[in-house]
Amino acid sequence: MFENRLKKRNIRPTAMRLIVLKELYESEVAMSLSELELKLENSDKATLYRTLKKFEENQLIHSIDDGSGSIKYALCDEGCTCDSKDQHVHFHCEKCLSTYCITNIGIPQLTLPKGFISNSANLVFKGICLSCS
Amino acid sequence: MFENRLKKRNIRPTAMRLIVLKELYESEVAMSLSELELKLENSDKATLYRTLKKFEENQLIHSIDDGSGSIKYALCDEGCTCDSKDQHVHFHCEKCLSTYCITNIGIPQLTLPKGFISNSANLVFKGICLSCS
DNA sequence: CTGATTTTGCAATCTGGTTGCATTAAATTT
DNA sequence: AAATTTAATGCAACCAGATTGCAAAATCAG
Ligand SMILES: [Mn+2]
Ligand SMILES: [Mn+2]
Ligand SMILES: [Zn+2]
Ligand SMILES: [Zn+2]
Numbered sequence: 001m002f003e004n005r006l007k008k009r010n011i012r013p014t015a016m017r018l019i020v021l022k023e024l025y026e027s028e029v030a031m032s033l034s035e036l037e038l039k040l041e042n043s044d045k046a047t048l049y050r051t052l053k054k055f056e057e058n059q060l061i062h063s064i065d066d067g068s069g070s071i072k073y074a075l076c077d078e079g080c081t082c083d084s085k086d087q088h089v090h091f092h093c094e095k096c097l098s099t100y101c102i103t104n105i106g107i108p109q110l111t112l113p114k115g116f117i118s119n120s121a122n123l124v125f126k127g128i129c130l131s132c133s
Numbered sequence: 134m135f136e137n138r139l140k141k142r143n144i145r146p147t148a149m150r151l152i153v154l155k156e157l158y159e160s161e162v163a164m165s166l167s168e169l170e171l172k173l174e175n176s177d178k179a180t181l182y183r184t185l186k187k188f189e190e191n192q193l194i195h196s197i198d199d200g201s202g203s204i205k206y207a208l209c210d211e212g213c214t215c216d217s218k219d220q221h222v223h224f225h226c227e228k229c230l231s232t233y234c235i236t237n238i239g240i241p242q243l244t245l246p247k248g249f250i251s252n253s254a255n256l257v258f259k260g261i262c263l264s265c266s
Numbered sequence: 267c268t269g270a271t272t273t274t275g276c277a278a279t280c281t282g283g284t285t286g287c288a289t290t291a292a293a294t295t296t
Numbered sequence: 297a298a299a300t301t302t303a304a305t306g307c308a309a310c311c312a313g314a315t316t317g318c319a320a321a322a323t324c325a326g
Pocket of ligand 2: 195197207221223233234235
């Protein structure tokens with residue numbers, strides 16, 4: 001249940017937060033702040049913004065920079081700690097502009113030039129998604 | 134010589150363009166519009182913007198979305214056609230905020246879920262760069 | 267209940283990016 | 297070379313997404 005999911009992450013379950021969580025839960029794809037704002041009538045951008053920040057801070061969701069200009073958010077798996085083991089590939093459809101978590105594909109470890117130490121990475125594939133092809 | 138490099142890409146070598154090209158050429162790291170604007174006294178943001186767009190369109194430079202919020206630009210190698218074979222990994226230093234082209238490391242080809250067709254990708258590693266470590 | 271803390275809503279601000287438009291510069295034609 | 301056409305520049309305005317200040321409302325703890 002959503003309320004529980006919030007509590008587990010130490011987020012007080014207010015009405016707005018439950019709605020946002022539900023919305024993200026029911027979405028097949030990652031959502032941006034403004035998409036949420038549109039979808040949720042009589043919602044306030046600043047509140048949504050702070051809701052998402054809180055969710056992200058408490059590792060209930062993760063943010064995705066898909067290069068579209070607006071940051072997308074998607075639910076983390078249960079038990080996610082948002083460290084490198086939880087990082088995965090994302091896919092951005094250039095037709096419908098949807099962004100998908102490809103949770104079962106991790107980011108490949110590459111050997112960087114000497115002296116460059118990486119602790120995280122962002123890998124986004126762009127193209128045409130399943131529903132658009 | 135810079136003038137020639139512009140001509141080869143079908144870009145008319147104006148004074149401003151030569152300056153911008155020189156600046157990018159001499160920079161170890163990728164530069165953003167506003168970094169250029171700061172560096173080049175009495176330069177205009179809109180002109181720089183259009184200069185970069187033109188350079189990018191004509192494949193003299195490529196743009197890099199390193200997740201920092203501002204797009205960075207770096208010179209392409211000679212003969213670059215900015216297609217998938219020319220795409221490479223980038224590195225963003227979280228300390229000095231510099232972004233480097235790792236031109237000798239390509240983007241790994243991964244098998245995406247059925248129905249997802251990718252034609253480009255963005256892979257940025259984040260961490261500490263050589264000069265900051 | 268009561269005072270302290272947190273969340274919310276609204277307006278304002280910031281930043282990077284982008285565009286309209288008149289001016290200037292460069293290339294082409296006569 | 298002068299006239300004509302085309303491209304580049306500079307300035308101001310605009311835009312979208314992100315972020316903040318602040319007072320009101322909701323929630324919590326004693
Ligand atoms: Mn994801
Ligand atoms: Mn590069
Ligand atoms: Zn699609
Ligand atoms: Zn560095």
